[in-house]
Amino acid sequence: MDRTAWVLNETELRAWLQDLIAGERTVVAPVAEDGVVVYRPLAAAGQAVLEPRGKARWSPKEFLFPRTEALYSYSFKGDAVAITDPPRPERPQVLFGVRSCDAAGLARLDEIFLSGRTDPLYAARREATTVVTAGCAAADPECFCTAVGGSPVGEEAADLQLVPLDGGWLLRVLSGKGEALVGEAAAGWSAPPAESGERVAALEREVAAQIGRNPVPQEWAKVLEGGFASPSWDRLAAHCLGCSICAYVCPSCSCFDMNHEANAWCGEQCRSWDACTFVPFTLHASGHNPRATRGGRYRQRVLHKFAFTAEGEAHFRCVGCGRCVALCPAGLDISQIVTAAAAAIQEEGADAAR
Amino acid sequence: MSDLQTSAVRHAGAAAVPDGWQPQIVALVCNWCTYTGADMAGTTRLEYPATVRMVRFPCTGRMSPLMILRAFEQGADGVLVSGCHPGDCHYVQGNLVARRRFTIFRSLMDFLGIDLRRLHFAWVSAAEGHKWARVVKDVSAAVTAAGPLPRPPAADGWEGPALPAAEGDGPEEISAADAEALRDHLRRTAAELLESGRAGVVIGHRRGSLPGRLVPVMAATAAECRELEWGEGALNNLVTYAATALQRAEKAALVVKACELHALTGLIREGQVARERLLLVGLQCPGVRPEGALAAKCLGCSGAPHPACDLLLTPAGVSEGGSGAAAPAADTDDARDRQIAAIESLPAGERWLYWQRQFARCLRCYACRAVCPLCYCSTCVADKHRPQWVPTTIDARGNGVWNVVRAMHLAGRCTGCDECARVCPADIRLDLINRKLALEVERHFGAAGLEPGEKAALVDFRMEDPEEFIL
């Protein structure tokens, strides 16, 4: 293994984390708040929940793509308007202990916000962000990263990677940013065992084996897209209640709404998360709604995760974290629905051929 | 204070709390009594603090709690609501209905930890110029004492209150053999209902993809009936699906727990579903376990099916119900009540921290709305933007308003199925808020009126409703 790597015990890890907190960066990590684990800026290293398994309730995407942010603010003076851009760049930040699936989600966000016309606010934060992932030593019942091409120890979008090994952590540098973050801190750390590469590979196989879900083949993208008009969508989405838990906890969902929040004197153009499962998402002012049925709306979600990929992208937008499965009020399971939809569409195709 | 207001203050060049700071109080007043009473104060040249800004309404009945929230959101340090004395309302009963709303709204604000020195209600008649002047003086003094409206607090590192565990016996356990018998009864009954045409669809539960979790299903075929399940994983309140199912079939059978029947009663009362189109299948319930532990709502429940159901399924067999008999008396010592009491025992500032931190987590996914059997508006007020009733921003501005609106819209209507709290990805204790308001409704106005023929508490009034809080 030619990468820079070390082995840290819990004490060394926390000490390093404490140093990071004291530094110039905001350090974001999973924290237990009122009994629920969420990503929060750390005040102390001890707050961080760093476990070999389990995940925060939702992804850390809000630290790059906030739930709500002002794109600009303005004030009135008579008929004149004065516009102020939001301040940037922000203080550099570290996303610490995020799961591989969460990091993969950031890569999906990059595809949206950094491709074509670059989003200035996202770009500024992204540039100032260092990602330290924590690999998984076990899968939760809802996990299915390996079914969509991910890995419990995936390296996508990670600058540094922690892998739980023997009660300690293997820390691997994956980018220049990661290297910079480690900096001098590595001085006292131990070198990794020689076979650590194989150990990680074994861990990956072990966790993958726990994930009982069938892989989603890449070629289903075309199948699903071809089945846009399939009647099965209405059936599969029949129990969807039209909330947006799935989209808001999703590491890769990136839809947003833009609204002016204003009073008589001033206002802001606010960008807030939005979701394709909401009825008003595509509702025209005229009352026309291209996606008037819950089947149509849920189809959009599934296809946008599994079928509609930009040219040159050879992966799904779903990263298999399974949060939407675990949290769906109606128990909808996107991995099962993709399988069912593909099967239904193929069968309809076969019927049509007959 | 929201970012918006912060920028407004920045705009004004105002410092934190300058010397001689005067509060800004928005007064919502009715046209016929208080506005005219304030005119009277003017014509008699009384003097009072220049802290109030008046907004004229036809009646206190026109004042939505959302407008009070809007005033706070726009930076008011205090709000005063004033109208005609009971019995003097220009519209006879406007202030009496409004009084109930304000009673519950104020209770909610108190529970959420708002400093009640900021929120006042008064009756000031057209002749009471002196009273108006006095009320403004008193309210100004109270708001001045409370100080400028604070920013949403940072609760970093705050442990939060330790709420007592929800305890109770819960329903009797159902043995594995009985559970199997019950499930078989359910499947057979469902199939018979479909076959006989008594129902075109059976709303029930089937196995989900996660261990132990059952998920809703609208079964319309014999094969789907064979997949019906029942047990501790049957978390969903299927009443939520009643209207959807009735779009598919003229008659629908609905598997209900005793605790869910009230929600259906509410829907019938509000004209959303027709009882005669539903066939209610009540099952002996083992209680539900959303996260391993028995749900709080189950702790005081016997698990017996509600006798008003058309069919009653117990391990022993299937019997015709529909006796119209009352449900078993609700448990008075609700496990949630002890947690509510614990929150109430906190100082207001800590209650504020407690709830603000929860609301800060709110993602505005509206899952609470989506699962609520009683949320059925075609367009939610949160999705309306002329005016923007609820700020769209997923932050202190919007989340606080949304959570208060949601609670107010369920006050006197919520039937305690706790689905909102179950599905909330942010673990906001919506169940406690709903339960608190239900208790408040009962305490102030008597039983909440949950029968089909009754008026909901907040559209009703009595002349002698309590009003100790009104100046």
Place this chain on the structure above:
Amino acid sequence: MAKVGVFVCHCGENIARNVKVQEVVDFAHEVPGAAVTEHYPYMCSAPGQQLVIDAIREHGLDRVVIAACSPQLHEPTFRAAAAQAGLNPHLVEIANIREHCSWVHRDPIAASAKACQTVAAAVERVKRAKPLDPIEVPVTKRALVIGGGVAGIRAALDIANSGQPVVLVERQPSLGGNMSRLSETFPTLDCSQCILTPLMVQVSRHPLIELMTYSEVEAVSGYVGNFTVRITRKPRYVKIEDCTACGDCAAACPSPVANEFDMGLSTRKAIYIPFPQAVPSTYTLDADRCLNANLQSPTGFRVLGCIRCAEVCKPRAIDFDMQPEVVERRVGAIIVATGYDLQIGQQARECGYGVYPDVMDGLEFERMLSASGPTEGEVRRPSDGKTPADVVFIQCVGSRNPKHGVPYCSRICCMYTAKHALLLRHKVPESRAFVFYMDIRAGGKGYEEFVHRAMEEERVMYIRGRVSQVYEEDGKLKVLGVDTLSGKQVEINADLVVLASAMEPTDHGMIAGTLRIAADEHGFLKEAHPKLRPVETLTAGIFLAGAAQAPKDIPDTVAQASAAAAKGMELLSHDALERDPTTASVNQTACAGCFECLQVCPYGAIERQEVRDRQGNLQRYVAWSNPAMCEGCGLCAVTCRGGFIDVAGYSDEQVFAQLGALGPLPEVLGR
């Protein structure tokens, strides 16, 4: 953003003394949308108004804010000015910077700051205002009067005399009501029938009055100016137009019945005329008492057991096949004059009413005193027909007794008891009269003098106190009570006891439900405002007269009847009504049909409407607010959780905009 003109008034020094007008003007200029900002010493003066009119025209202003005194004073003035300039009057907003600002705040800085914000809020509000036009409601030029007592008679005559047609509905076979039962009236001792009968005859002969006796109002729908009334005409089985009131039928009738007109103190026949002066002067067959009634045929009288009346009736006026008839009338105004009954409650029974025949209530005693009554005006004990020597009158039986009766004062008892005692003394000079009373309430013209006359000239014994018990002993009624002035027990051996029972509204105010108007817990119909709108109800177009509204005596009843008639005439004098357009409207596309709005509406203005698809299938019900009935209180708007109801002129957008201007001020005021 509209083009708003802001006009700030100095009101001489009244505003300018404490509010820096120039600063308000400068500030208003900074509010988005304010195109013109002006000030003037007296904006309400003719030149001031002209300033506004000229500015609207010159600058094409589409909204106007007047910063001046209370809208209660000059809102109409400036709305009219705007209208003169071609601007919809509802696009004018008043910012009250006098009563609410300069007159109550001495500090010019604080007062000016408040004035600035008030003006800004008014601009924000008016920018969202929409032009509104008055709602036109056509008026059906006919009135309905319910009740043919003195109140109904007076109201009907007043309206008919003004040239408007009237439908007068009376439940009993004859007009007259309770007043026709009375002997003489206090304090003048006019003969009641002598003064009432001419009015009854006038009614029956009036070309513009359609009189429907023996009829009841079954249902009322519609709204002000446009009510539809369903009236059931009960079958008399006697053709009015043929009956000559000869009385042969009654003489032939074998079925005697207690006569309710005489409060059961006499008998009548199953076919009867209630009293000789009845209007219409016609006989009525009491179906319940006719011997034919028991023969259970489907149409009532088809199988005839007794036809003696028909046999003797020369004009052949009797028709056993008569059926109830339902008629519909469209009316523009309704006057409710359903009157009162006496209440026999617990206290009356404690006083022996219903137990001892010689305990009677006030109306029974009236009949006894009446020259046309069962005793032809002689006072006799019902039990044995003897003339009583000692008569005890007990006041407040049931009245002013929240525990066992009603909490209110029945108002007439003090006076009629004095009258009873006085008439007793006139008719039986050797008799003694005792009156138990709580207070004497004789607040009317000549009333106090009348009571004194009874006390002093007629030596009526007034005993202040309550009666605890009435019982019979040795053929005498023992009346036990306490004289609270002396504190002594009083025991009187009485030959006759007369109770002044409480008045209660006829049928406990059942009519309120039919008309969908409010009644209090006793059934008295509720006026729109106890002081300022005492004869109107909250339902526009329905007015109140007489004891149905509250206990009252004849002069007050007649006065209120004329007042109600005047209100009705005012309404009927219009071809169409113009109503304030600040009313609620429902977004029916979005309405979910929970109808909580309907439950809170004080005016019954919310109706259920069907939504049908193109095939005509019923899809759902949605709410509709009738602009002709809505008063614009806004209760429904707040009740609607989805916010699908809005109130024109007080719209959600306007309120939110106004609140949005009341946040912390921009730097303009940061001095």
Place this chain on the structure above:
Amino acid sequence: MQPAEAVPNLYHPNLMRIAGFADETPDVRTLKLQFADAGEARAFTGWRPGQFGQFTVFGAGESVFALANKPWHPNGGAEPPTIECTFRAIGKVTNALRALSTGQTVGFRGPYGNHFPLDDWRGKHLVYIGGGIGMAALRSAMLETLDRKAEFGEVLILNGARTVADMVYKEEMPSWQAVQGVRVVRCVDPGGEGEGWDGEVGLLPNVFEKLALDPADRIVVACGPPVMLHYLFLSLGKLGYRPEQVVTTLENKMKCGIGHCGRCYVGPFSVCRDGPVVTWAELNELPKDY
């Protein structure tokens, strides 16, 4: 990827002054906007016909409209750029926009989206068909066509509306007609004609069919309500037009205008980024999600 520091704020609108407006129908208005800031005007690079802009009413929000006047080029002359848009007051923003008057300020950002390939149409006959407010999306291309009439064959402009009162650009149609080789046909739905109407009466696709044009060498550019387009495409198919000859614009709900917000997707096709101009052929490849 450029350094974040250098990325401009895509959402920062230019401030525009309302220079004038014309009311086309009771609820449709055309606004003329000019840059409030001379520097921003100088930096403006113009637009191509068919592109759209995001228009801001401060305090209400943003709304998307086609840029409706003749394209402006920086080197096109000394005139400062004027931007026109035609909109119907139907929602929160459009109603707020309609309430503004001359001299007041709005925001503009853009242009966004692809454009009509006018250069590819040289030498061909052109038909512009606008239903209702649909003509607004075509007006820029149509005016450019009139300007460069010599490069094209016959030009037919078919402006349809439900009623006479609903017809947009009534005032300026004579000036279109005045160009040599241009024919303007106005039509209203049956029942929508009023006293003195001298145009066609009939549903727009039927009116078009009646004109019996030869499809050869002809491009049809159409925009209107979904129902109208549906029937128009049926007619065009019947008349022998190939899908490649027919061009329209998609009108999905948009927010960001730059393909990020996820709202205007029709399958993988982002209307704001990849559209709004599409051929009927391209449209046939897309799922029916518009």
